[in-house]
Amino acid sequence: MTPISTTEDLASLCQRLRTAEYVTVDTEFMRERTFWPKLCLVQLAGPDEAAIVDPMAEGIDLAPLFELMVDPAVLKVFHAARQDVEIFVHLSGHVPHPIFDTQVAAMVCGFGESVGYETLISKLAGARVDKSSRFTDWSQRPLTERQLQYALSDVTHLRPAYEKLRRKLQKTGRAPWLEEEMAVLTDPGTYTVAPEEAWRRLKVRTDKPRFLAVLREIAAWREREAQRKDLPRARVLRDEALLEIAAHAPTTVDDLARTRGLGRSVAEGRWGTELLAAVKRGLETPAAECPTVEPRIEPPPGLAPIVDLLRVLLKMRCEDQEVAPKLVANGGDLEAIAADDQADVPALKGWRRELFGEDALALKNGRLALAIERKRVKLVPLAVQQD
Structure with missing residues (x-):
């Protein structure tokens, strides 16, 4: 098997695939040493053709591939699409659409929560996936025939899986349920996180506004620097160091150099200068503009048993309807419903309300029993009884 390595061959493949009803898509990438995923392979399969594209080939232009990804006439089928889509967004600036995520579709169709690719393919395509190439360094060249066959099978096995899931969705009338979920995956905002919001990734144990203001500034600095140098965040500064700097708010090089794992050479260099400037911005942030974290509100006495009843109802309804409970509601949703009939949670909207939300409110308000x-x-x- 020879991967496509020229722009001309890629354009020819994409032109043929643009006549297909759908194209299954997968990528192989490396991310251990970079901030952005390094795209190493792209696998594509229409109903009658499958191929591997080598995006690392010298001189290849991926523009035909990006055009295919946004062709509204061709459905793009992924499994667990989030990371693959993120790669295309980063490289092309556009979100692939329309898309069909077989993992989400499987949750809608009763195959359990976050079902893995191997399990799904075994159940729907009757195939066994060769796991021996799972940990391949896909950036190495040349790749062996076995590695290439492993990569290609990710999209060839996906074809019958997609077709069976599509038929089941149509038979059960649940295609609109999946469309709601795909709207999130095709929203550009899903893949855009402002550096100023990077601090929310960190596990903080305090809600002190000044601490959070400093943390926001230094985490934003790390995010920008990691992107600029294309390094993993931890290679710029570890989370523990960020939290320590936010806690102590150093204002001098000597103070900064005492941060565990940072070192004087870093504190005295450009990074140190920029970190101190970020700390200063955090310290000078007006009190009204300091970030906050939502405090965890303990449920009032007597609410916990209601949540337990709602959890039983959720499991029962999802088993009856063959839908993964995780897709319908989580523990926080159940607590919110127990506390407020008007809770702003997905479980009280759209198809989830029809499947579970209405019964949940009826159970809570004494109109339904288990x-x-x-x-x-x-x-x-x-x-x-009426009063």
């Missing part, structure tokens, strides 16, 4: 009959939980409507 009972056990023949070792199964069932719903029992209750007559509500």
